[in-house]
Amino acid sequence: MTVTTASAPCLPTPEDIDQTRDDSVVIDLVTRARDGDVQAWDALVARFTPLIWSICRRYGLGRADADDVRQSVWLHLVDHLGKIREPAALAGWLATTARRECVHLVRAARGPHAIVYALDAENLADERAGAAEAELLAAERHAALREAVTHLPTECQRLVGLLTADPPMPYAEISARLAMPVGSIGPTRNRCLDRIRRYPAIAALAS
Numbered sequence: 001m002t003v004t005t006a007s008a009p010c011l012p013t014p015e016d017i018d019q020t021r022d023d024s025v026v027i028d029l030v031t032r033a034r035d036g037d038v039q040a041w042d043a044l045v046a047r048f049t050p051l052i053w054s055i056c057r058r059y060g061l062g063r064a065d066a067d068d069v070r071q072s073v074w075l076h077l078v079d080h081l082g083k084i085r086e087p088a089a090l091a092g093w094l095a096t097t098a099r100r101e102c103v104h105l106v107r108a109a110r111g112p113h114a115i116v117y118a119l120d121a122e123n124l125a126d127e128r129a130g131a132a133e134a135e136l137l138a139a140e141r142h143a144a145l146r147e148a149v150t151h152l153p154t155e156c157q158r159l160v161g162l163l164t165a166d167p168p169m170p171y172a173e174i175s176a177r178l179a180m181p182v183g184s185i186g187p188t189r190n191r192c193l194d195r196i197r198r199y200p201a202i203a204a205l206a207s
Contacts, residue, residue, distance in 0.1 A: 076097050
């Protein structure tokens with residue numbers, strides 16, 4: 001990902017920033033859904049169903065099979081909603097659950113009449129299996145990264161957004177926009193990146 005200096009640490013891309021979602025909203029929705037708020041549950045379903053569909057597409061599932069996966073994922077969430085320790089990391093939990101459901105469905109569908117053409121790691125050559133797994137892991141990392149960025153203080157969110165602008169923005173312009181001395185941009189950027197690395201969903205993936 002491009003930043004204004006070659007030595008700068010890796011930052012989220014503008015696309016990541018654009019797709020960020022306020023984790024405080026997710027926490028609120030999960031809390032309310034746990035208490036039986038139907039509207040909060042419906043909001044969670046509407047918010048994260050596209051993520052589940054995207055994982056199903058990566059496995060090449062047809063519409064009917066993808067719908068089965070979707071329903072299974074939400075049923076699992078009903079059973080585990082009260083056990084999720086980090087509501088803000090719900091996207092990562094849903095992505096992992098969806099991937100497992102896709103694998104189970106593909107394995108069950110093996111045979112001459114199987115209509116599903118999926119990225120089943122056990123049926124692929126080693127290098128293709130590795131590529132498929134890496135692609136799915138990247139999707140989970142991006143979802144966690146988007147959540148982590150929304151968890152940053154407003155100053156960090158603005159700075160990260162400007163540092164990842166396309167085309168790259170000079171430090172002098174960033175300084176003017178944020179009323180921040182040029183010499184403070186680097187240290188502030190590093191503190192923001194440290195916050196991202198410590199975010200639970202990012203730390204879990206890193207470990």
